[in-house]
Amino acid sequence: MIIRKTLKGLRTQIEHARKNGKSIGFTPTLGALHAGHVSLIDRTVSENDISICSIFVNPTQFNEKTDLAKYPRTFEKDSKLLKKANLDILFFPSVNQVYPKNLDTGVDVDLGGLDLQMEGAFRPGHFEGVVQVVKRLLDMVTPDRLYMGQKDFQQFTIIQRMIDELKIKTELVVCPIVREPHGLAMSSRNERLSKETRKKAGKIYQVLTEIKENFRDKTPDEWSNWAMKKLKRRPLNPEYISFADGHTLKPIKSFNRHKYVVVCAAVWADDVRLIDNVIIKKH
Numbered sequence: 387m388i389i390r391k392t393l394k395g396l397r398t399q400i401e402h403a404r405k406n407g408k409s410i411g412f413t414p415t416l417g418a419l420h421a422g423h424v425s426l427i428d429r430t431v432s433e434n435d436i437s438i439c440s441i442f443v444n445p446t447q448f449n450e451k452t453d454l455a456k457y458p459r460t461f462e463k464d465s466k467l468l469k470k471a472n473l474d475i476l477f478f479p480s481v482n483q484v485y486p487k488n489l490d491t492g493v494d495v496d497l498g499g500l501d502l503q504m505e506g507a508f509r510p511g512h513f514e515g516v517v518q519v520v521k522r523l524l525d526m527v528t529p530d531r532l533y534m535g536q537k538d539f540q541q542f543t544i545i546q547r548m549i550d551e552l553k554i555k556t557e558l559v560v561c562p563i564v565r566e567p568h569g570l571a572m573s574s575r576n577e578r579l580s581k582e583t584r585k586k587a588g589k590i591y592q593v594l595t596e597i598k599e600n601f602r603d604k605t606p607d608e609w610s611n612w613a614m615k616k617l618k619r620r621p622l623n624p625e626y627i628s629f630a631d632g633h634t635l636k637p638i639k640s641f642n643r644h645k646y647v648v649v650c651a652a653v654w655a656d657d658v659r660l661i662d663n664v665i666i667k668k669h
């Protein structure tokens with residue numbers, strides 16, 4: 387595995403690969419890697435000639451400065467994991483490499499309101515930062531395929547929209563959510579939970595699964611109230627449980643009128659904010 391910290395070094399590798407007609411797969415991450423990330427890397431490695439992963443804690447997507455400061459940074463462990471997964475190139479740039487002072491990295495794209503719902507409503511500016519960093523990384527890496535997780539449902543939906551709107555020649559591949567044994571969606575933030583809270587947070591997935599299995603029994607609003615009550619038990623405290631149309635991400639009032647429905651949750655567990663989702667139906 388080759389580690390590159392500058393765009394210049396990365397470009398040399400990419401140009402070499404391109405000259406030899408090789409396909410490039412890319413997985414962007416914030417680091418503090420776990421089995422969820424590894425599942426994306428495995429797909430990137432198996433489906434492309436050259437696999438690239440970036441580790442970059444993007445400051446522009448953190449709406450809370452304390453969240454950015456507390457974000458785990460475990461580069462040595464991460465690079466060992468990536469090497470073991472047979473990754474070809476690890477891109478580990480500094481903030482100056484990604485956002486050089488003389489470059490306007492703002493992205494002007496119509497997201498059709500996808501960024502205003504759910505996470506967008508609770509984390510102002512978050513998706514602007516995500517779009518900015520993913521666009522910049524795509525410009526730097528120029529991959530044939532981009533790998534992202536279903537875990538961040540709204541994120542991959544917005545990135546697909548950006549790719550379509552800007553006619554970027556990269557295919558987005560969405561990978562399933564990898565979970566801990568008791569159901570909690572894997573996340574770098576889980577490391578900050580006590581063992582007990584981590585186990586109790588498995589309740590989030592239990593509740594979402596129960597909804598999926600019985601969704602015809604209640605309306606989306608009724609399910610939402612039911613789930614909020616179920617999850618409002620210490621150390622958990624739900625911020626929202628939203629039923630959305632999978633295409634528009636707008637809240638839905640009835641299951642019948644939509645072909646693609648997802649339930650998304652944001653739940654505090656002690657002082658850690660967790661998100662999860664389950665696709666209720668997709669035709």
Ligand code: AMP
Nearest residue numbers: 415416422534535537538562563564572
């Ligand atoms: P992050 O480092 O949290 O920005 O995540 C990098 C990528 O890994 C994103 O596309 C996430 O959606 C994906 N990811 C994070 N956690 C999981 C998980 N538990 N299962 C599958 N993909 C995940």
